[in-house]
Amino acid sequence: MTRSIMVVDDDVDILTILTFVFENRGYRVRKARDAEEALQMVARFVPDLFILDISLPGIDGIELCRRLRAQARTRSVPIIFVTARDQPESIVQGFEAGGDDYVVKPFNMQELVARVENLLRRVREVAPPKEEREGRVIAITGARGGIGKTTLAVNLALCLTRMWADEVVLVDASLEFGRAAVLLDLQNARDMQALLQEATEALERDYLEETYLSVHPSGLRFLASPLSPADVEAIGPEEMERLIRILRPVYGYIVCDLAPSLREPYRTLLRLADRVVVVVTPEVAALVATQSLLQALSMMEVPSESILLVLNNFPAAENSPARKEIETFLGFPLASVIPGDLARIPSAANAGRPPILEPEESDFSQAIIETTYYLSTNLRRAH
Ligand SMILES: Nc1ncnc2c1ncn2[C@@H]1O[C@H](COP(=O)(O)OP(=O)(O)OP(=O)(O)O)[C@@H](O)[C@H]1O
Ligand SMILES: [Mg+2]
The missing domain is CATH 3.40.50.2300 (Response regulator)
Structure with missing residues (x-):
């Protein structure tokens, strides 16, 4: 060191x-x-x-x-x-x-x-050196746009915050058009580009939070994706790696909401992640794309034990493939199924109030809680 x-x-x-x-x-x-x-x-x-x-x-x-x-x-x-x-x-x-x-x-x-x-x-x-903490990185990805990656990332991060209080940071790593902040009704003055411009190594927690992160009333910490489109290209694989190096000693859980892409910076996050949540919807086209994504992850040597396949069960059509068919087609077990809830989820997004924070228990919240529990109890460092 x-x-x-x-x-x-x-x-x-x-x-x-x-x-x-x-x-x-x-x-x-x-x-x-x-x-x-x-x-x-x-x-x-x-x-x-x-x-x-x-x-x-x-x-x-x-x-x-x-x-x-x-x-x-x-x-x-x-x-x-x-x-x-x-x-x-x-x-x-x-x-x-x-x-x-x-x-x-x-x-x-x-x-x-x-x-x-x-x-x-x-x-x-x-004083023997204090044990270096190593936060767990959870990457939320998927093979298509608009399949609920951000919805799941936000709700999973909030649910982790309930268990682990101030130990969770959500990183909007959907670099091009990140909008996780909207779901949380957070305004961001600073973004990851500002942080990366300053820092080469771990920062003191207070400074990091005062200067670069937002703190949601729930206690969830949030780091915005580049606020200016001009900065997106400045974030390459080295920057992503550095970002994780900065956050890992400070937080227990680093939840990253990715764009549906295998561009270099995303690959870096996927490689560094302790858990990769792959979101899929019950549509044939989504399944075919997910098959390619799973193949790509395997070629990148992301261990299959660290992958969690989650079915976001919307929009379920009459002839949507059933759970078993999806598992057979992909040759991969589903870790959980999130119910579609058109009455609740889009309006919660518009209001900036994630459904997991609502007092009454919905099937959606229940499924998020189960997925979070699964994530955190099975979360051992895979590499
Ligand atoms: N389980 C669900 N039931 C009903 N609506 C949902 C559900 N999950 C997500 N949605 C809605 O689907 C839309 C897309 O969701 P979201 O933005 O989370 O997808 P995404 O995969 O992150 O998209 P992008 O690839 O553009 O980042 C949103 O309007 C969201 O409210
Ligand atoms: Mg998204």
């Missing part, structure tokens, strides 16, 4: 040298020129160690150290002061403010490196 160091110094030469030295040793280095900038940065990323200059313009290093010690998220991050030789009293102040070590300017680089590594080693020994 890459360790990160934040250096706070108004001396650009020091910032440059320290960055060079520590990056060469495999650290990620973040630089701040003053305390305010440093505090803004820690709202987003907490480094593994701070190197603070004492005499900074504005808030000085000692006060910055006090503030870092006062925040829960930075309370136990080691701090090394660098200070000019003629300020012995500030060294004492530095320790009183919660600093762990100091070096005197001009300092010997090897000594500083040794002190940094020593402190990091001690911290590791005292």
